[in-house]
Amino acid sequence: MKIELTRFRVRENTQSIVDEWMQFLTANAAAxxxxxEPEQMYVETIFSETIDGIDYLYWYSVQGEDGSGVEQSEHWLDEKHMQYWRTCIDDTFPAEDLTPRVTMIPERVEAAMKPLATIGGTS
Structure with missing residues (x-):
């Protein structure tokens, strides 16, 4: 299981598009x-922060080891998600991975976060 928290800088003057992006994801929760599942993404949360007038988005995720990346997805939602990403995320500013120090997950929750193929020993 991978647990990540990464900070991305938002391009200047795209905050209204970021808001649209987050509303798009919320409005399309079923999609x-x-x-x-294909990404083996168990938890994904997006946070925002403004520091000294610069906007950042943080991605927190708990993911299985063998999940596919969003970049490989052909799902319509991921294609739109990546369009927003390319518009809003400043690729000239390196992403910053924060270092996990302690992970606390009850065993029953961790056991429930397994790819569908491995539940019940059918891997």
């Missing part, structure tokens, strides 16, 4: 859920 978002369709994309999570």
């Amino acid at each position: 978002v859920r369709e994309t999570l």
Whole structure:
């Protein structure tokens, strides 16, 4: 299981598009859920922050080891999601991965976060 928290800088003057993007994901929650299983994405949360007038988005995720990347997806939602990404995320500013220090997950929750193929020993 991979647990990540990564900070991305938002391009200047795209905050209204970021807001549209987040509303798009919220409004299409059922389609978002369709994309999570192929990625073995168990939890994905997007946070925002403004520091000294610069906007950032943070992606927190708990993901299985063998999930496919969003970049390989042909799902319509992921294609739109990546269009927003290319418009809003400043690729000239390196992403920053924060370092996990302690992970606390009850065993029953961790056991439930397994790819469907491995539940019940059918891997």
